[in-house]
Amino acid sequence: DAGVIQSPRHEVTEMGQEVTLRCKPISGHNSLFWYRQTMMRGLELLIYFNNNVPIDDSGMPEDRFSAKMPNASFSTLKIQPSEPRDSAVYFCASIRSQGRTEAFFGQGTRLTVV
Amino acid sequence: AQSVTQLGSHVSVSEGALVLLRCNYSSSVPPYLFWYVQYPNQGLQLLLKYTSAATLVKGINGFEAEFKKSETSFHLTKPSAHMSDAAEYFCAVMGGDTGRRALTFGSGTRLQVQP
Numbered sequence: 001d002a003g004v005i006q007s008p009r010h011e012v013t014e015m016g017q018e019v020t021l022r023c024k025p026i027s028g029h030n031s032l033f034w035y036r037q038t039m040m041r042g043l044e045l046l047i048y049f050n051n052n053v054p055i056d057d058s059g060m061p062e063d064r065f066s067a068k069m070p071n072a073s074f075s076t077l078k079i080q081p082s083e084p085r086d087s088a089v090y091f092c093a094s095i096r097s098q099g100r101t102e103a104f105f106g107q108g109t110r111l112t113v114v
Numbered sequence: 115a116q117s118v119t120q121l122g123s124h125v126s127v128s129e130g131a132l133v134l135l136r137c138n139y140s141s142s143v144p145p146y147l148f149w150y151v152q153y154p155n156q157g158l159q160l161l162l163k164y165t166s167a168a169t170l171v172k173g174i175n176g177f178e179a180e181f182k183k184s185e186t187s188f189h190l191t192k193p194s195a196h197m198s199d200a201a202e203y204f205c206a207v208m209g210g211d212t213g214r215r216a217l218t219f220g221s222g223t224r225l226q227v228q229p
Contacts, residue, residue: 004157033216050215055215095215101165106157
């Protein structure tokens with residue numbers, strides 16, 4: 001199994017530009033999570049999906065952030081317009097199914113907004 | 115809302131010494147509890163988890179943790195540190211008061227292992 005796959009691994013963009021982060025969960029996993037990691041705030045949950053449906057997006061910082069999961073094998077996190085304070089490492093994670101608790105994390109996308 | 119507190123943002127031990135990383139949770143309903151490890155520029159890897167079975171949980175790489183409801187604690191230990199254990203360790207909860215299926219993480223503890 002290839003694990004959770006995130007792309008790109010690194011992204012450098014200018015302030016005001018649109019950024020799209022991508023995630024492919026492990027096949028057969030039906031819950032998907034987006035986290036953001038910064039030195040100041042640690043690991044924060046942004047949003048999570050169950051069976052492709054957003055369950056809790058209370059962690060999404062503001063309207064500039066949006067996430068979609070069009071099917072069971074793909075999710076995107078979009079920031080438009082990006083700001084320097086969005087610089088962080090963004091992780092995607094997935095869990096197999098109800099009753100399972102082990103979350104598998106991707107390698108993360110390091111976003112730098114200049 | 116449930117939360118996790120990790121005491122000590124940095125812990126330094128000598129190679130071969132006992133490792134003890136502290137984690138306390140806040141939840142009126144015992145949650146599921148986890149320890150994850152993060153190596154530089156990597157994602158998080160599960161070390162071990164408590165899901166209401168045995169209170170002493172053994173994980174990978176010789177780590178173990180004990181769930182103590184009376185102390186609301188889930189401290190991580192390893193009898194003998196190895197240089198390769200140097201990393202950041204995160205305690206996390208799931209479920210509990212909120213029943214939420216997402217992980218809530220502590221602030222992390224960076225473990226240094228001195229030769």
